[in-house]
Amino acid sequence: MLIRKTVPALASAAVMILSLSFPLIQAAAEQKTFTVGFDAEFPPYGYKDESGEYVGFDLSLAQEVCNRRGWELKKVPIDWNSKDMELKTGSIDCIWNGFTMNGRENDYTWSTPYVDNSQVVIVKADSDINELADLSGKTVAVQADSSALAAFTGEDAEPENIELAESFKSLQQVGDYNSAFMNLESGAVNAICMDIGVANYELEARGGKFVMLDEHVSSEQYGVGFLKGNTELRDEVQTTLLEMLDDGTFNEIAADWGLEDSVCLNHADKLTDESSKAEKSLGEKLAVICKELVKGVGASLAIFLLTLLFSLPLGLIISMGRMSKIKPLSWLVKLYISVVRGTPLMLQLLVVFFGPYYLFGIQTSAHYRFYAVIIGFTLNYAAYFAEIYRSGIQAVPKGQYEACEILGYSKSQTFFKIVMPQMFKNIIPSITNEVITLVKDTSLAFAISYAEMFTLAKQVAASEATILPLFIAGVFYYIFNAVVAFAMDHIEKKMNYFR
């Protein structure tokens, strides 16, 4: 009895010691790290839990693979739009995060599919949208470069899906699912299209406020994506995954995450390495990129011009309030300026866009997105201009006011005829600085998913798997600013007629 009991115990202890020490020995030599890139807002595949840990089905699988191979797992949350750059620069080894294979077959080296997923539509519980056909004329949100977007507009999209997308009023791309739900709740969009796994998780987490349509848009499969050509690492991971499938660990982990009905890993699926389609030529890529970016140029210009049009005069009024002798007014304006200058413009845009609903319960329309951009930028820049005006006004010598008083000018004559022209000359260099900053700041409109040029550049960069659009966007901003600098220089020279 004693011996029989002891032998297996000893044996298993030896195995344990071996299995524990083996990775340790490896570590001493050079422990291999396995870096997984994932979108930290994509539950249940990968997200941040309440304790601040990155967890999820995919991360659990990756951890198990690492344990078996003696690798050290590094979890790197990435911006979904930048995933290709992350992969290409080697800062991550793979994308393992509910990553849809369909339509991307030739862009990555894939594992075999391990989850079968569908794209579904989420609407508000009290919505009158009951089937896909009801989406006609409505605004639908999808995550930028998501499989839902690919299902509607991708090169391999089903004709029926393309037709469905064309019936929408607009297809709005948002950065992450949290902002998608904020958009839906505030009325800025009417529906969200997303992966069923994510949808189930979100519906449960958000209570009964939203429902899923019974009809599905399309079905698709998830795989682990590696840099194209990195078959060596892929084969290692694939082998270990199949081992985990064979000993039941894979299905246990799937059950832990409530995905037992969705997983589809099996031995029958063949790895696909051969590229069946030719890569797009550089010329074709450039054409696509430029066509997309041009759409955003107008939007960026509109933000720029409208912001200046409203904030330059508003700044003057605010600077008056700031210098007012009525104390409560000047305190109020001071507070406003300090809040605007003390918080990020990006946050201010979010507050302007979502504030009406979340603070006052006012449902906003799809048009409001653009208004919110202009209101946010105007309020922000007016505060900066106000302080510039104030410095310019205070730089006008006291003697000028006294000369006006002796000559009998009224207060408004003094200000508009004598002080303002001198103030304007004083502040041109500071104004030039602000205007140049504004050109670049227009890109912050992406915070509320307004499709200005930089937002589009990031989207194209993601969908075409190249960072070229970002460079082209950079060149555009540079040229835009060269024009601005030239114009301001011209104005400055014109004002040199006096000193």
Added chain:
Amino acid sequence: MDLLEVKNVKKSFDELNVLKDISLSVAEGEVVSILGPSGSGKSTFLRCISMLETIDGGSMSYCGKTAVKEENGKPVYVSKRELTDIKHTFGLVFQNFNLFPHYSVLKNITDAPINVLRQSKDEAMKTANELLKKMGLADKGGYYPYQLSGGQQQRVAIARALAMKPKMLFFDEPTSALDPELTAEILKVLRELASEKMTMLIVTHEIDFARSVSNKVIFMDGGVIVEQGRPEDVIDNPSNDRTRAFLKKLEA
């Protein structure tokens, strides 16, 4: 008739009594020079009678019209409307000119007559050109202030003040920002104005000029008028020790 009559004017900044009890009258056609060391209160006095500062005590009247009267020991200014009329009776020339840098010489001179006095543009231009000629600046009408020398700028400033057709002109150290050569230019203009019987009140450090041009010289120190009278009395035979000490320093 006295164009300016000031009685018992007091002015203090916080706890500091800058003007203690100043009384003065200036008759039509009179040229009055105010002398005194720095900090004696002469510039403050000029700013008070120019109404750039309000007074804390006393009364002031211009051309027979009361601007400030004393009631129960407190100075009371008349209504804003009345003050506007009264302010048109005098002009002020500053130490550092205070021309409008963004206006041409002509516009500096014509803008207030057109927009404040509601003169026609032609009338204002005619007056301005005459004044520029008188100042020896007939060809400078299109220049901007920064293109002129200090002496030329001050002459433009005098022309600008004269264009408002004041009954009297106040000068606050009009030559202190100028070198001796340019100072001479300005004193020449002032002499010319004096010969035309322009009523003037001049705060200055130019003793020789004060002696030769003024009808009356006032010596101020410590916020009070120490001595006043004909220039030959005050400057050449001062009766007060402080006046004597000040004049001696200037000579040294």
